[in-house]
Amino acid sequence: MRAVTPFLMFQGQAAPALALYLTLPGARLLHRQDTPGGRVQMAELELSGQRLRVTDSPVPHAFTFTPSTSLFLDCDTREEFDRVCGALGAGGEYLMPADDYGFSVRFAWLNDPHGVSWQVNLPA
Template structure:
């Protein structure tokens, strides 16, 4: 069994997918727009009104060994990523620094990347889309 995160960017999904591809080397496996759905496929949308046709209905991207799925949801413009954080386990401190700096561009650092009692590198940030990340390398135990 696997747990796979599914993130709803409420209108900025394509921008986020491009950002994660560039920042983390994510491989995009799928990107389907609402316009790709069969005609009459809007019956499951609240009020029967689908989001704009050019918005992303479903995307899947591979970050390392993890499949992350994403969507524009209903493209309401107000994504909320509360109470969760995605954790990236880097191979070494240099990779941790590269990923941390890339994700922090345009975002907000909560804890600068540096050594801790439990890892050679650890830091926390919220990226430009509001997604919280923890980056760790050399975890002890």
């Protein structure tokens, strides 16, 4: 086995989701291939050393993302934590607003505007 890579499947929102994720610290686009219709056929980005694959589903489906699976980000500074939460939380929904919950200096759990769930952490 080579690697385990999170795979995010959108329904027409992959391009704006990629644009958002590429604003995060440590993010870079590794590959992107679009369909003739302009949807993301397959893209791969790296976020702080973790590869993520992103696509727009060619087939409509009745399911979407759920917070039971989330991407967990450890930040190095309070400024980075605030920047990440600000970017991902704009237009999204906080499940746990940024606060000190006793297990780290600062933590937030949110769904970004495209429905992907993120846990953002500033460890002690």
